[in-house]
Amino acid sequence: MNLKSNFLCKCGGLLYTDFKTNSEYCLNKNCENHKDIERIYNKKGDVEERFKRIKESLRLKSKLFSSNFINFLFDQQNYFFSKIYGGEGAPINGLLIICYIIFLVKDIKFVGRDSRPKSFMNFLRSQHEPLNNYLFYQDIKEENIILVDLPGRTNVPLKLKYLTEINKQKNNYGMISDIHSETNFRYDNIDLEKIDKKVFKIGMELDEYFIQFFPEMMKIDMLTKSNQEFSKLFERRGFTKYEVGALLSLFFSSPVLIDLSKIKKKEFIKTLKQMEFNDIQIENLFKFLIGDSDQIPLAIVTDEEIIYGKWTSLAMVMKYLGTLPERPLIVEGKRVASKVFEGKIRDILRTRGYLVPFNQEIQLHKDEDGYDVIAIDKTKKKINIIEAKYRDLPSSAFSALNLLNLKIYGKEFGEIEIAKKQISRKEQLEQNKDILEAKLSKEGIKIDLKEYDIVPYVVFKFSPILSQFEIVKLISFDDVSNINF
Ligand SMILES: [Zn+2]
Known part of the structure; x- marks a missing residue:
C-alpha cells in the first residue's frame, strides 16, 4: 500500500510525541523510531490499586456529611451545565469530576450533620487534584498518553500525535480546556446555516423544534463519552421519546434557573398521566432517571420528591434526543x-x-x-x-x-x-x-x-x-x- 501520513510511523504504528522536545517515537520495539525508549510503563497494576483507595477514601469522607451533600453536588453539576449553554463553554474536567463524584457517592447513607456549603466546597476542592489525575490516568489506560523512560529521564509522558486533531474536534463543540483556542465552536455557522430557527409552541413535534439544537446534542453526547470509563455513566439503553419528553417537562416546569428545582413526586406523576403515560411507562421513566448501579442518576428521586437541575435536565434532553433510537x-x-x-x-x-x-x-x-x-x-x-x-x-x-x-x-x-x-x-x-x-x-x-x-x-x-x-x-x-x- 502506498500511503503517506504525518501521524503514522513508517512501520504503520501510531506516532507519539514527547511534550518537551517534540521528538517523535514509535512504540513498536523493532522499529527504528523506537529510538532510545528504555522502558514502557505498565498501565495498570499499582496505579489502578492506588486510585481504588482514593475513591474509597472519598466515599468514606463524604459519609460524614449530611445528606444535603448530594444536593450540593447536583447543584454544582447544574452550574457547570449552565456554563455550557452560556455559549462560553465549560471546563470539561471540572464537569466530569462532579459527575464522577455523584456516581461514587450516589448510594451512600450519609450519617453526619455537617451541612455547611463551605465544608462541601472545601471537600470538593480537595478532591479536584486526585480526580484530575484519575482523568489523566484514563488517557494512559486508553494509550493516548504513554509513560516511558528515556536516557536520563524517567516517567516521561509521550502524547499520541493525533490527539491534537481529536482535541480540535472536541473544542469545536465547546468542550474546552483552553478558553481562547481558535477551534472552539469552529463549525457553528456551517452546522446551523440551513436549519430554521423555530420558537417552541405547545403541541409541536419535538423533533421539529429540536433539530436546530443538533450541535448541542453532539456536544453533550461527546462530552459524556469523553473516555471509555466515564462514557458508561450516562449510558441508558432502550429509552424512548417518553423519557425524553418527561425530562423536557421537568425542564419547563422549573421556575428557577440556577438553583436546584424540586417537584412533588405525586404532582409529577399527575403531569405524566396528563401527557398520556401509562403505569409501565412511568415505571420505566423512574428507572431511566435513577439508572443502574454502574450509572449516574439524572435526578435525586426520593419517596416524596424529585430534585433536579434545570440545565442538567436540558443537557440530558439534548443527549438522548440526539441519539433517540427511533429517530436520531x-x-x-x-x-x-x-x-x-x-x-x-x-x-x-x-x-x-x-x-x-x-x-x-x-x-x-x-x-x-x-x-x-x-x-x-x-x-x-x-x-x-x-x-x-x-x-x-x-x-x-x-x-x-x-x-x-x-x-x-x-x-x-x-x-x-x-x-x-x-x-x-x-x-x-x-x-x-x-x-x-x-x-x-x-x-x-x-x-x-x-x-x-x-x-x-x-x-x-x-x-x-x-x-x-x-x-x-x-x-x-x-x-x-x-x-x-
Ligand atoms: Zn514504527
Whole structure:
C-alpha cells in the first residue's frame, strides 16, 4: 500500500510525541523510531490499586456529611451545565469530576450533620487534584498518553500525535480546556446555516423544534463519552421519546434557573398521566432517571420528591434526543450541514480561481456514487474531484486503542475505504469524460477534456490521519484555502 501520513510511523504504528522536545517515537520495539525508549510503563497494576483507595477514601469522607451533600453536588453539576449553554463553554474536567463524584457517592447513607456549603466546597476542592489525575490516568489506560523512560529521564509522558486533531474536534463543540483556542465552536455557522430557527409552541413535534439544537446534542453526547470509563455513566439503553419528553417537562416546569428545582413526586406523576403515560411507562421513566448501579442518576428521586437541575435536565434532553433510537436528530442535522459544507468548499475554490461549474453533487450514471465538488484548472489541465466528508470521529475512536481500526481500516469511517471509493470515482470519470463534457455544455461551458488529468481529493473537517493513499490526497477543510490543487 502506498500511503503517506504525518501521524503514522513508517512501520504503520501510531506516532507519539514527547511534550518537551517534540521528538517523535514509535512504540513498536523493532522499529527504528523506537529510538532510545528504555522502558514502557505498565498501565495498570499499582496505579489502578492506588486510585481504588482514593475513591474509597472519598466515599468514606463524604459519609460524614449530611445528606444535603448530594444536593450540593447536583447543584454544582447544574452550574457547570449552565456554563455550557452560556455559549462560553465549560471546563470539561471540572464537569466530569462532579459527575464522577455523584456516581461514587450516589448510594451512600450519609450519617453526619455537617451541612455547611463551605465544608462541601472545601471537600470538593480537595478532591479536584486526585480526580484530575484519575482523568489523566484514563488517557494512559486508553494509550493516548504513554509513560516511558528515556536516557536520563524517567516517567516521561509521550502524547499520541493525533490527539491534537481529536482535541480540535472536541473544542469545536465547546468542550474546552483552553478558553481562547481558535477551534472552539469552529463549525457553528456551517452546522446551523440551513436549519430554521423555530420558537417552541405547545403541541409541536419535538423533533421539529429540536433539530436546530443538533450541535448541542453532539456536544453533550461527546462530552459524556469523553473516555471509555466515564462514557458508561450516562449510558441508558432502550429509552424512548417518553423519557425524553418527561425530562423536557421537568425542564419547563422549573421556575428557577440556577438553583436546584424540586417537584412533588405525586404532582409529577399527575403531569405524566396528563401527557398520556401509562403505569409501565412511568415505571420505566423512574428507572431511566435513577439508572443502574454502574450509572449516574439524572435526578435525586426520593419517596416524596424529585430534585433536579434545570440545565442538567436540558443537557440530558439534548443527549438522548440526539441519539433517540427511533429517530436520531444528530444524523438528520448533519445531513443538512454536510451540504452546507460542500457549498463552502465550492465558494473557496471559486474565489481561488478554479472553475467550479456545479452547485450540487453530480452523477455520471444513475445509482452510482456522485461527485460532491468538481473544480477544473484550465491552465494546468486538471479536473479535481473532491469528496467532502463532514463527519465527526465517533467518540469510541478518541482512544489510541481503537483509532486505527475505526479511522484507518474501518468500513464506515475508515480513510482507506473512503480513498478507495474516490479511486473508483476517478476511474469512472476517466471512461466517461464525454458525459461530463455534456453536463458542462448544458451549463454553457465548452471544454475538450481529453487531455485533462483527473486528481482525486477527500476533504475532512480536521486533518485526517493519512495525507495520501495511492493517488488520493486527503486534506483538511483549512487546506482547501492553502494547498495547490
Ligand atoms: Zn514504527
